Amino acid sequence: MLEIKNLHASIKGKAILKGLDLVVPAGEVHAIMGPNGSGKSTLSKVLAGDEAYEVTEGQALYKGKDLLTMSPDERAREGVFLAFQYPVEIPGVTNAYFLRTALNAVRRHRGEPELDAFTFLQRVKEAMKLLEMDAEFRNRFVNVGFSGGEKKRNEILQLTLLNPSLAILDEMDSGLDVDALRIASRGVNALRDADHAFLVITHYQRLLDYIVPDHVHILVDGRIVQSGDRSLALDVERAGYVDHQASA
Amino acid sequence: MRVDTWLDERPVLLDERAAVRAAAADKSRARPLPVPRSEHWKYTSTRAIGALGLEIGATAATLTVGAAPQGVTIVRWSEASPAQRAAAGPWFGRLATFDGPEAFVALNTALHDDVVLILVEAGADVADAVRIVHVAGGEDTPRVVFPRVLVLAEAGAKATVIAEWRSARGAPFVTAPVTELVVGDGASLEYVSVVATPASDFHLATVASTVAPGATLQATMLAFGEGLARCDTIVTLAGAGASVRLEGVGAAGASGHIDHHTTIDHAAPDCTSREVFRNIAGDHGTVVFNGRVVVREQAQRSDSDQQNRSLLLSDDATINSKPELEIYADDVKCAHGSAIGALDPEQVWYLRSRGIPDALARQMLVRGFGADVAARVAHPGARALATDALEAWLDQLIAGGAA
Ligand SMILES: Nc1ncnc2c1ncn2[C@@H]1O[C@H](COP(=O)(O)OP(=O)(O)OP(=O)(O)O)[C@@H](O)[C@H]1O
Numbered sequence: 001m002l003e004i005k006n007l008h009a010s011i012k013g014k015a016i017l018k019g020l021d022l023v024v025p026a027g028e029v030h031a032i033m034g035p036n037g038s039g040k041s042t043l044s045k046v047l048a049g050d051e052a053y054e055v056t057e058g059q060a061l062y063k064g065k066d067l068l069t070m071s072p073d074e075r076a077r078e079g080v081f082l083a084f085q086y087p088v089e090i091p092g093v094t095n096a097y098f099l100r101t102a103l104n105a106v107r108r109h110r111g112e113p114e115l116d117a118f119t120f121l122q123r124v125k126e127a128m129k130l131l132e133m134d135a136e137f138r139n140r141f142v143n144v145g146f147s148g149g150e151k152k153r154n155e156i157l158q159l160t161l162l163n164p165s166l167a168i169l170d171e172m173d174s175g176l177d178v179d180a181l182r183i184a185s186r187g188v189n190a191l192r193d194a195d196h197a198f199l200v201i202t203h204y205q206r207l208l209d210y211i212v213p214d215h216v217h218i219l220v221d222g223r224i225v226q227s228g229d230r231s232l233a234l235d236v237e238r239a240g241y242v243d244h245q246a247s248a
Numbered sequence: 249m250r251v252d253t254w255l256d257e258r259p260v261l262l263d264e265r266a267a268v269r270a271a272a273a274d275k276s277r278a279r280p281l282p283v284p285r286s287e288h289w290k291y292t293s294t295r296a297i298g299a300l301g302l303e304i305g306a307t308a309a310t311l312t313v314g315a316a317p318q319g320v321t322i323v324r325w326s327e328a329s330p331a332q333r334a335a336a337g338p339w340f341g342r343l344a345t346f347d348g349p350e351a352f353v354a355l356n357t358a359l360h361d362d363v364v365l366i367l368v369e370a371g372a373d374v375a376d377a378v379r380i381v382h383v384a385g386g387e388d389t390p391r392v393v394f395p396r397v398l399v400l401a402e403a404g405a406k407a408t409v410i411a412e413w414r415s416a417r418g419a420p421f422v423t424a425p426v427t428e429l430v431v432g433d434g435a436s437l438e439y440v441s442v443v444a445t446p447a448s449d450f451h452l453a454t455v456a457s458t459v460a461p462g463a464t465l466q467a468t469m470l471a472f473g474e475g476l477a478r479c480d481t482i483v484t485l486a487g488a489g490a491s492v493r494l495e496g497v498g499a500a501g502a503s504g505h506i507d508h509h510t511t512i513d514h515a516a517p518d519c520t521s522r523e524v525f526r527n528i529a530g531d532h533g534t535v536v537f538n539g540r541v542v543v544r545e546q547a548q549r550s551d552s553d554q555q556n557r558s559l560l561l562s563d564d565a566t567i568n569s570k571p572e573l574e575i576y577a578d579d580v581k582c583a584h585g586s587a588i589g590a591l592d593p594e595q596v597w598y599l600r601s602r603g604i605p606d607a608l609a610r611q612m613l614v615r616g617f618g619a620d621v622a623a624r625v626a627h628p629g630a631r632a633l634a635t636d637a638l639e640a641w642l643d644q645l646i647a648g649g650a651a
């Protein structure tokens with residue numbers, strides 16, 4: 001699904017990713033952990049196409065295609081989704097209008113018919129029910145005045161509706177209370193199958209109790225310095241990144 | 249403009265309006281157009297109007313008023329009963345005054361042919377909106393009209409008035425309306441004005457209102473265009489505990505020039521004002537917002553907030569935004585904020601990250617920029633009208649290559 005080779009990226013001339021290698025096959029969930037500022041969000045934004053970042057070297061293939069030459073909206077239509085660590089507020093645009101426009105853009109690209117207003121509403125209602133979101137969030141402006149946890153839930157709502165092949169979740173657990181974490185994870189797990197892949201960025205082992213990863217990677221100073229199974233996450237929780245910092 | 253001839257030829261009125269009209273005529277003879285580059289007309293020139301070779305038109309041909317819902321009487325001054333004229337007479341020309349730097353209020357007061365009176369009975373709770381539609385243009389020769397409206401919401405009444413100012417295009421057309429709104433004790437009036445001014449046209453409007461004790465005015469002023477629109481909105485919070493929510497959007501495309509001048513006058517204690525304006529300028533357009541807030545010495549415990557945001561969609565577009573706060577009382581809460589910018593790249597990126605193409609993302613954001621103003625219109629029908637008008641106009645602005 002995703003193959004990253006020797007990826008280097010910088011922002012405003014400052015190198016953040018410094019030769020990152022990562023392979024995420026279809027059907028798998030990979031977790032990325034790492035200290036603050038190590039480049040986790042940078043990796044996720046570079047993969048999603050944030051034009052603020054400059055890729056200076058390396059490659060990222062998505063389903064065998066060169067991901068880095070596609071525009072951000074093209075990537076999304078091709079099935080790449082980033083759940084933002086800090087979702088953006090968009091005053092004046094209702095959540096429902098936003099979701100429908102996004103969904104229809106993706107559907108058109110897949111050669112599926114656009115959803116009419118009624119069918120769309122049914123879908124949203126279903127998804128919101130699964131995520132235990134109040135119906136009023138449909139008519140509110142995108143993320144405006146949402147609490148931290150509500151914004152995160154709204155990200156998972158988009159994930160559920162758009163049904164991407166590759167989902168990158170950047171700290172979806174931050175700001176979520178215990179119940180919300182369980183509910184949001186349920187939304188993610190519902191999509192797990194042989195055709196989907198997930199890149200889950202987190203600081204805490206707890207999320208990985210809900211979304212159980214196949215592999216765990218440690219990102220330090222712009223590179224993957226260690227990979228392993230889920231027990232690696234437990235090691236990090238216990239001992240921190242001290243050893244990894246040294247090896248980086 | 250042949251103002252002197254028009255004044256000489258206009259019919260003499262021997263009714264409640266006579267004295268005000270005479271004073272207005274004197275002023276108009278002395279100064280038919282605003283003084284160029286005076287403080288009040290700093291950003292907007294009306295010089296082009298003088299050169300149009302205008303004929304004066306009749307509002308009977310351009311102004312239509314919808315049916316009166318229960319609790320509302322709509323009547324032209326020329327057909328009003330003595331009682332109706334007695335009710336409206338004391339207000340006529342009292343709110344839209346012309347002793348200041350204004351010129352078009354004086355012209356209208358001196359030259360208007362009739363007045364639409366909208367009388368809302370005391371205590372009436374009117375669900376259906378009263379709708380005024382003015383269609384300018386559609387003529388072969390340049391024309392000017394002076395529509396005049398007076399809304400009188402008696403004590404405790406609740407009503408909505410929608411005024412739509414459209415254009416049929418054609419030869420240059422100048423519309424110079426004056427609207428006076430009287431919101432009686434404890435009454436609640438919603439007023440929604442939608443002005444669309446094509447490149448050939450000029451719209452020079454004044455809406456002046458007074459809000460009595462415990463009464464509420466909610467006014468939404470939308471002006472779009474590629475021509476020239478100058479909209480003066482004056483609200484006097486005249487009674488203790490009165491409140492106003494004044495919102496608006498000014499949007500200009502092509503070489504359009506849209507100018508909102510507002511005055512909120514806290515003239516009594518314990519009044520509240522909330523003001524939100526959004527400016528959007530594309531192409532070579534200019535949008536002006538001048539928001540004056542006055543808090544008089546006696547207006548203790550005034551609570552006012554003015555927020556103005558501007559969106560520049562092209563390098564050739566211009567925005568002039570100016571708050572003017574004059575505070576003479578000491579125990580007051582007055583906040584204001586003003587920001588000018590382009591579309592937020594973070595927002596564009598967020599939408600694109602969900603598969604929405606760049607052009608559509610920008611369109612959504614431009615639409616969204618004014619959408620909250622339209623969304624806060626309380627009356628459902630008026631809200632739909634405001635939303636549709638705004639969307640249509642902003643789409644046109646984007647299609648014009650602005651975003
Ligand atoms: N717009 C920017 N301008 C300057 N520096 C930036 C910018 N964005 C990110 N950085 C820097 O890049 C580095 C990596 O940031 P990134 O957000 O990828 O870290 P992270 O691993 O996600 O951290 P956290 O765990 O705190 O979320 C940091 O040092 C950060 O300050």
Ligand SMILES: [Mg+2]
Pocket residue numbers: 040041042085170171
């Ligand atoms: Mg981060």
